[in-house]
Amino acid sequence: MPTITKLYTMEEASQHNTNEDCWVVIDGKVYDVSSYLDEHPGGDDVLLRATGKDATDEFEDAGHSKTARELMEQFCIGEFLEMPPPIPELEIVSKNQEFKNLPHKILNMSKQYWAVPVAVVGLSVAIGFLYLRKK
Structure with a gap:
């Protein structure tokens, strides 16, 4: 036995x-x-x-x-008795749900990162002004 x-x-x-x-x-x-x-x-x-x-x-x-x-x-x-590691819980997101929130996400990102486009436009205007001044 x-x-x-x-x-x-x-x-x-x-x-x-x-x-x-x-x-x-x-x-x-x-x-x-x-x-x-x-x-x-x-x-x-x-x-x-x-x-x-x-x-x-x-x-x-x-x-x-x-x-x-x-x-x-x-x-x-x-x-x-070795306990197996816990299995992480998966979040299931459908593709429709992902694209549904896309405009909202873009709007939030544009509010959050507005300084970068403004700096690029400002730098472009300054370079253009200096270029035209030399002519």
Whole structure:
């Protein structure tokens, strides 16, 4: 009969972040290392800093031995249930609706950016005046 593995979310694992109750997530598994904090060669603060996040990279960077990897199996209490990222809500706009508001959008833009056409016209008039004056 297959063993049923308990699934934990990161929120659940991150709530266990004290010296008396410490869980870490490594390689998709959740470990209750509360009883190992005092024995950990790197100190308990290393394990406490690993709570509330996936600590796989930190574990791999530390270069743990095969013995350490075997030892950690006795602390495994379940697997990490990775929640999928939320799907953004899409806004559906019909083409008719898009063109319906076009004159209103153009009018608003012309009110907002009136300085650019005025500057172009003013500069053109000034250049034209200087050109005619030289003749």
